[in-house]
Amino acid sequence: MELFRSTTIDWLSRKWYFLGFSLIFSVAGILSMLFWHHVPLGVDFRGGTQVTVRFDTTPNEDHIRSAVAQAGMKDFKIQRISDPSGNSANEVVISLPESKSEGTEDQGRAAIDSALHTNYKDSGFAVQKVDIVGPTAGKQLQKQAWLATAYSLIGMLIYLWFRFELIYGVAAVVAVFHDTLITVGAFSLTNKEIDLTVIAAILTLIGYSMNDTIVVFDRIRENLAVSRRETLSDVVNRSINQTLSRTVLTSGLTFLTVLSLYLFGGAVLHGFSFALVVGILIGTYSSIAVAAPMLVAYQDWRASRGKVATLPAGRSRA
Amino acid sequence: MFKNLTGKTVFIIAVLLVFCYGIVGIPHGGLKQSIANRINLGLDLRGGIHLVLGVHVAEAIGSATDRDVARIEAALQAAGVTGATVGKTDAAHPETISVTGVPVAKTSDVRSLLQGTDYQIYDVSSANGGFTLTMKHSAITDLETRTLDTSIETIRERIDKLGVSEPVIQKYGLGENEILVELPGVDDPARVEDIIQSTAKLEIHEVVGGPYENDQAGLTANSGVIPPDSVLMHGTGSAGAPDQVFLLKRASEVEGTDFRDAQPSQDVNGRPNITFTLTTEAGDRFYKYTSAHSRTSDKPGSMAIVLDNKVREVAGINSAIRDRGEIEGGFTKDQANDLSLMLRTGALPATISYLETRTVGPSLGAASIRQGVEAAVAGMLAVMVFMLIYYKGAGINADLALALNLLILLGFMGFSHATLTLPGIAGVILTIGMGVDSNVLIFERIREELRAGKTAAAAVKEGFAHAWTTIVDTHVTTIVSAAILFLFGTGPVKGFAVTLTFGLLANLFTAVFVSRLIFDAHLQGKGRTAELSI
Numbered sequence: 012m013e014l015f016r017s018t019t020i021d022w023l024s025r026k027w028y029f030l031g032f033s034l035i036f037s038v039a040g041i042l043s044m045l046f047w048h049h050v051p052l053g054v055d056f057r058g059g060t061q062v063t064v065r066f067d068t069t070p071n072e073d074h075i076r077s078a079v080a081q082a083g084m085k086d087f088k089i090q091r092i093s094d095p096s097g098n099s100a101n102e103v104v105i106s107l108p109e110s111k112s113e114g115t116e117d118q119g120r121a122a123i124d125s126a127l128h129t130n131y132k133d134s135g136f137a138v139q140k141v142d143i144v145g146p147t148a149g150k151q152l153q154k155q156a157w158l159a160t161a162y163s164l165i166g167m168l169i170y171l172w173f174r175f176e177l178i179y180g181v182a183a184v185v186a187v188f189h190d191t192l193i194t195v196g197a198f199s200l201t202n203k204e205i206d207l208t209v210i211a212a213i214l215t216l217i218g219y220s221m222n223d224t225i226v227v228f229d230r231i232r233e234n235l236a237v238s239r240r241e242t243l244s245d246v247v248n249r250s251i252n253q254t255l256s257r258t259v260l261t262s263g264l265t266f267l268t269v270l271s272l273y274l275f276g277g278a279v280l281h282g283f284s285f286a287l288v289v290g291i292l293i294g295t296y297s298s299i300a301v302a303a304p305m306l307v308a309y310q311d312w313r314a315s316r317g318k319v320a321t322l323p324a325g326r327s328r329a
Numbered sequence: 330m331f332k333n334l335t336g337k338t339v340f341i342i343a344v345l346l347v348f349c350y351g352i353v354g355i356p357h358g359g360l361k362q363s364i365a366n367r368i369n370l371g372l373d374l375r376g377g378i379h380l381v382l383g384v385h386v387a388e389a390i391g392s393a394t395d396r397d398v399a400r401i402e403a404a405l406q407a408a409g410v411t412g413a414t415v416g417k418t419d420a421a422h423p424e425t426i427s428v429t430g431v432p433v434a435k436t437s438d439v440r441s442l443l444q445g446t447d448y449q450i451y452d453v454s455s456a457n458g459g460f461t462l463t464m465k466h467s468a469i470t471d472l473e474t475r476t477l478d479t480s481i482e483t484i485r486e487r488i489d490k491l492g493v494s495e496p497v498i499q500k501y502g503l504g505e506n507e508i509l510v511e512l513p514g515v516d517d518p519a520r521v522e523d524i525i526q527s528t529a530k531l532e533i534h535e536v537v538g539g540p541y542e543n544d545q546a547g548l549t550a551n552s553g554v555i556p557p558d559s560v561l562m563h564g565t566g567s568a569g570a571p572d573q574v575f576l577l578k579r580a581s582e583v584e585g586t587d588f589r590d591a592q593p594s595q596d597v598n599g600r601p602n603i604t605f606t607l608t609t610e611a612g613d614r615f616y617k618y619t620s621a622h623s624r625t626s627d628k629p630g631s632m633a634i635v636l637d638n639k640v641r642e643v644a645g646i647n648s649a650i651r652d653r654g655e656i657e658g659g660f661t662k663d664q665a666n667d668l669s670l671m672l673r674t675g676a677l678p679a680t681i682s683y684l685e686t687r688t689v690g691p692s693l694g695a696a697s698i699r700q701g702v703e704a705a706v707a708g709m710l711a712v713m714v715f716m717l718i719y720y721k722g723a724g725i726n727a728d729l730a731l732a733l734n735l736l737i738l739l740g741f742m743g744f745s746h747a748t749l750t751l752p753g754i755a756g757v758i759l760t761i762g763m764g765v766d767s768n769v770l771i772f773e774r775i776r777e778e779l780r781a782g783k784t785a786a787a788a789v790k791e792g793f794a795h796a797w798t799t800i801v802d803t804h805v806t807t808i809v810s811a812a813i814l815f816l817f818g819t820g821p822v823k824g825f826a827v828t829l830t831f832g833l834l835a836n837l838f839t840a841v842f843v844s845r846l847i848f849d850a851h852l853q854g855k856g857r858t859a860e861l862s863i
Contacts, residue, residue, distance in 0.1 A: 174802055
C-alpha cells in the first residue's frame with residue numbers, strides 16, 4: 012500500500028496562503044493572550060490552591076459553590092470535569108485565587124475541607140488531588156519553564172548550525188516558535204489552563220516539529236549536493252514531495268497515538284493531550300509551510316543584496 | 330562490530346536479556362510484583378505527597394547575632410566598659426550588630442576586643458564613636474548551608490520514623506533555600522504535614538516579665554517600650570491555661586541543636602513529662618545560666634520553653650541545671666511521645682514554610698496510570714496494525730523494533746531507578762512516534778531505491794545508509810534538548826526528559842540495528858532475485 016507515490020505539488024507557490032493561515036492563527040492567539048483570556052496559567056504557575064474532589068454521585072456545582080462560600084471563601088472557581096466524550100467524571104475542581112502573601116494557602120484548603128465534610132459527609136466524596144503553590148514557587152516554576160524551553164531551543168539551534176548551516180537552524184527554530192505560539196494561543200482561545208504537564212506537552216511538540224523539519228532539511232541538503240543546476244525553489248519543492256509520504260504517515264500515526272490519549276487518557280491528561288493534538292497538526296504543517304519557505308526567502312534576500320545566490324548546501328554528510 | 334548475522338543475533342538477544350533483567354530483576358513472587366519493585370513510579374502515578382519547603386535561613390542568622398549581642402554585652406561588662414549599647418537596629422539586616430555609646434577612653438579596648446578571636450566571623454567597622462559588626466559573606470553562606478543541611482537531616486530523621494518507604498528529602502531549586510520532600514504512597518497527608526510542621530523550632534528563653542493578658546497589656550506594663558533585647562511572645566505557659574503574653578529575652582539560652590536526647594517519662598505524680606539531655610557544651614552554658622537565674626527570694630527566676638515561637642511552658646528554675654532537665658506541660662502520653670521524638674531528632678534550626686504542597690490520592694494515581702498506559706498501549710497497537718497493513722512484511726520489522734524499543738526503555742528505567750511520571754508517559758509516546766518515524770524514513774527510502782530499479786539487497790543497504798544521517802540528526806537534536814530539560818527543568822519536566830532520552834537511545838539501536846538485521850536475515854543467500862515485502 013502506498014499513499015503518495017510521486018507527488019509534484021508546488022508548495023512554495025502557495026507560500027502566501029501559508030503565510031496568511033499562520034498569521035490568522037498567530038494573531039488570533041496573540042490577541043486572545045493580550046485582550047481576552049490572556050495566558051490561562053494553571054495553579055502551578057500562578058500560585059494558589061486547587062482541590063480535585065470526586066463524588067460518589069453526580070455533583071451539583073451550585074450546591075458546592077454555596078457550601079464553599081459559606082466556609083468563607085471568595086473569588087473561587089468550580090469546574091466540573093468531564094471526559095472528551097462528554098461523560099461526567101463526577102469530579103470537580105475547586106480553584107482558589109492566588110494568595111498575595113506566603114503561607115496563607117493552607118487556610119483555603121482547610122476551608123474547602125470543612126465545607127466538604129459538613130455538607131457531603133453522607134453522600135460520599137474523596138479528595139483526589141490537592142495542589143497548593145505559593146506565589147514565589149509559582150513564579151519560580153514559571154521562570155524555570157521558560158528557561159528550560161529557551162535553553163533547549165538554543166541547544167537545538169547550535170546543533171543544527173553545526174550539522175547544517177546557521178540559516179537552517181534559524182528556520183527550524185522559527186518554525187518551532189511559530190508552533191508554540193499557535194498552541195499557546197489555542198489554549199488562550201479555548202481558555203484551557205496551562206500547567207506543568209502542558210509544558211511537557213509543548214516540549215514534546217517542539218521535539219516533534221523539530222524532527223519533522225530536520226527530515227525535510229536533510230533531504231534538501233542531500234538534493235542540493237547532487238544537483239546544482241536546479242533552482243532552490245525546485246529543490247525544496249522536490250524535497251518536500253519526496254518526504255511527503257513519510258511526513259503524512261508519521262504525523263498520521265503519531266496523531267493516532269495522541270488522539271487515543273486525548274480520548275481515553277482521562278481528565279488528568281486532558282490539557283496535555285489537547286496540546287499534543289493541536290501541536291502535531293501544526294508541527295507537521297510548519298515544517299512544510301514555514302521552515303522550508305524560509306530557506307528560499309533567505310536566499311532571495313541574499314540575492315537581492317547581490318550576495319552569492321545559492322544556499323549553502325550544508326556541511327558534508329557525516 | 331559483529332560481522333555475521335549469528336554474531337549480531339546473539340548480541341541482540343544478549344541485550345534483550347539484560348534489559349529484561351532490568352525490568353523484572355530476579356523474579357520472585359509473581360511477575361507483576363517484580364516489575365512493580367523495579368520500576369519506580371512517580372507520585373503522580375502512585376499517589377503521595379510532594380512538598381517544597383522554604384527554610385527561613387535569615388532566622389538562623391538572626392539568632393546567631395542575637396547570641397553574639399549577649400556575648401558582647403557580657404564581654405564589655407567584664408572589660409569594665411560602661412554606658413555602651415549593643416544591639417541590632419535594622420530588622421531587614423539580621424546580620425548586623427551595632428555597638429554605640431562607647432566612651433572615648435575605651436574605644437581602642439573595645440576595638441581590640443571586637444577584632445579578637447571571638448568575633449572572627451564579623452567585619453568590624455567604626456563610625457561616630459561606635460562600631461558596626463557585619464557578618465562576613467562567607468560566614469553567612471556557611472551558616473545558611475549548615476541551617477539547610479541540619480533542616481534536611483532533621484526532617485529526614487522524622488520522616489524515617491514515620492516508616493515511609495523511599496522518601497525523597499533533598500535540596501531543591503537553584504541556590505534557593507528550599508527542600509523537596511516526596512513521600513510516595515502516603516494516604517494520610519494530614520499526619521505527615523502535622524509531624525513536619527509541628528516539629529519546628531525549640532528554644533529555651535529567659536523570662537523577663539509577664540504573663541500579661543495581651544500585647545497591649547504587655548506594652549503598658551513596660552511603659553510602652555519593649556526593650557531591644559527582649560520580645561513579646563504568646564503562649565499558654567502551662568497546660569490548660571489561656572493564651573497569654575510573656576516578655577522574654579530575645580536571645581535563646583538553649584536551642585534545638587543543643588539537645589542531645591529526650592525521652593518521655595513520668596513525674597513524681599505519674600503524669601507524663603519529658604526528660605531531656607543537653608550536649609556537654611550546651612550543658613555548661615545552661616549550668617551558668619541556671620545558677621545565675623535560680624529562683625531566689627527576691628526574683629522569680631524562670632525560663633520559657635518555646636516551640637515554634639509559642640511559649641509552651643514556663644518553668645521556675647529551682648536550682649542550677651547542668652545537662653538534664655524535665656519539661657512538664659500537662660501532656661497526654663501521646664503528646665509526650667511526639668514531643669520527645671521531636672526533641673530527640675533535633676529541632677529545626679529555623680522555621681519553615683510550605684511553598685508547594687501537592688497531594689495525589691492513591692486512587693487517582695492508579696486511575697491515571699491505568700488510563701495513561703491504556704491510551705499508550707491502544708495508540709501503539711493501532712500504529713502496529715497500521716504498519717503491518719501499510720508495509721506488509723516490513724511492517725513486522727517495524728513492530729518488532731517498536732516492541733523491543735519499549736522493552737529496552739523499561740529496562741533502562743529499571744536499571745537507573747529513574748522515576749516514571751505522567752509526563753514520562755508523554756516521553757514514551759514521543760518515543761513511539763519517533764520510533765515509527767525512523768522505520769517510516771527507512772522504509773520509504775527503500776521503496777524509493779526499489780523504484781529506481783535497485784535490487785532488494787542494494788535498496789536495503791542504500792535505504793539504511795541514507796535514512797541513517799537523518800535519524801541521527803533528529804535523534805541528537807531531541808536528545809540535546811532533552812538533556813537541557815533535564816538540567817534545568819523541574820520534577821515533571823525532568824521525568825519527561827528522562828524517558829525521552831532513554832527511549833531515543835533505545836530507538837537508535839532497535840530501528841536501525843535490529844530492523845536491519847531482520848532484513849539481512851531475510852535476504853541472506855537469496856542473491857539478486859530476492860524480493861522484499863514492503
